[in-house]
Amino acid sequence: MKFDLSDWQGRQARLLPILEDAAQAGLVPAGGAAKLGEFLLGRGVGVASDAAAADPSGTGLDTPRASEPASPVEESEAPRFIRGFHDILITIGIIVALVGLGGLASVYAVIPAAIVLAEILVRRQRLALPAVVLTAATVIAAAMGTIPVWDGLPPTDQDWSAAGVFATISVAGFLIYWRYKVPLALGGGLVALYAAAIYSAGVAMQAWSNNVAYFALHPNMLVMLLGAFALMVFITALRFDFRDRYRITRRSDVAFWMHLAAAPAILYTVMAQIYIGNRDGLFSSNTSIWQAAAIVGAVVVLMLIGIILDRRAFVTSGLLSFGYAFKVLLTEGGFDKLSASTDTLVFLTFLAIGVVVLSLGIGWQPLRRVIVGNLPDGVRDLVPPVRG
Template structure:
């Protein structure tokens, strides 16, 4: 089955087979040739093709070029300032991204462009904008959609598109906060209305997740640029959605936004485990491992809280929690394909067929 799938994937890359018909063709050939499906143990322990293989790393040549970029920028930073690096980013992007289409250097240059935008904002706006207000934060975020939008339009880097979308949503959220400060007549909306704050953050994270799914569902076989954009969007969405939900749960339990590790223990430990488990289930359903890894820190802290409730003390609690979470991660990682098969069986076929097929 793995060889058949690999052969069909190669046919798709060469344009011999339509990507939308790969799953149906694979099922037809498997049934016609009576290929063995394998046992449950085989499906869990065999090595399936990675549906999230990073396409931004194509070889050590890209790694070498990326290291050179970072060393060059470090030198330029010491010789000049942040504005000396800006023309270097543009020049290198024209050579390495627009012409040579190097994937990892494109990621490095995109992150560099975002970092330069942030530092330039601090330098230019630092003496004129109050970062403690929502409008001030919006002023710092405002350059990002413009810079990243132009970069994505010129160089078509998936990460740049994802950062552009995320920055637009962040700017819209900050402007909503600023508007509500005017409506309610308060100076700091974030501290004055914590419950409304977590609700808006939850809606923003949900909106980012919906956009990521829009790109993901546009290419369920993950062979196009939409899948690459969805990969980066999910990488941003997973922690944002996790901690927005956790903040909401913490506020409902405590009446305050106490997102310290101590607040995640005691009565909050089990709800946190439930939230992290639900997001892991979402990740399994949509075949995105970012949702299975984003909550590991919160899960470790929650397990520590559960162990403390069992009257266990000492430094060994931390190592016990790490061992428990490590076992959970290994079980989920090894049995990913089998778990996806079982989860997808719980949904109607019409819905399951819109999601990525089980690899």
């Protein structure tokens, strides 16, 4: 049976408050409102608004935006950043005030100020964008504040300072999530925890080899560590995603932030392998046509993963690499000899990136319909359904 999944966010905004009231009245088990809402929304259940009932045509000025006809490319990846211009105004004030406080006092003064603001704006008022900014400010201040501590360790332990900073970020993120339930805090805390573990493993390997040039002599080991970090972040993000297929809980927002870290980590792991042995590093001037083709292939695979998971981070993370590789392909293919100006090559590269982005943006849901529709049933039941 095919259920109507249109106007997902509008139906969610009207249905969930009712279910939360039912939970407070004891009619729904504690903590079960979100799960019941996911179940009902996935089966097309919704609540009509009073304004929509008063204006059944949906064309009047009094029609709420949530009651407007759903777009065939309805968005399912909608992290809750901004709920109104009030959030933007408050966020501007937070940034200006904390920067001024940090400049007049010190970074240590930013932490208590951010906590006081979080108690008011996040815990009480539940403002979304200020929650993100205050989380970032607290974590950055904590990391900067502990750098002198880690750098002050005995000389034999100085190589561990970066791991200590990552661990500090992780602990700060977990504490913020425990207190304020900000998805960015949990996602960032997990990413920092994995970074601390992988960095520590790298330092331990170098110490075991007793050779400061260990990774220069064994670049494959460095690629392996980067790949392990990328996989840890990606797999954790998938676990959050798969447990919230319809994207109505905080799990989806946590996965969003972790995918933002996982996508570039995966791409640059592949690129590091492609450029291994090249002393000039990534994006070097002597990039071969085969290396450029491999980069384009890696970006295309990431885009396919993004389409399947309905996560656009996998598209945006590869645009810079795609543009550079495309330019190399044009140059190696002799296109630069057909033009008297290097600007033509640059503008053509920009045009190619723009066409790719627009094509994916406009055809996102049709592409998902084709690709997801041909996946095995077990995989298709894990990823978000095609909307529209």
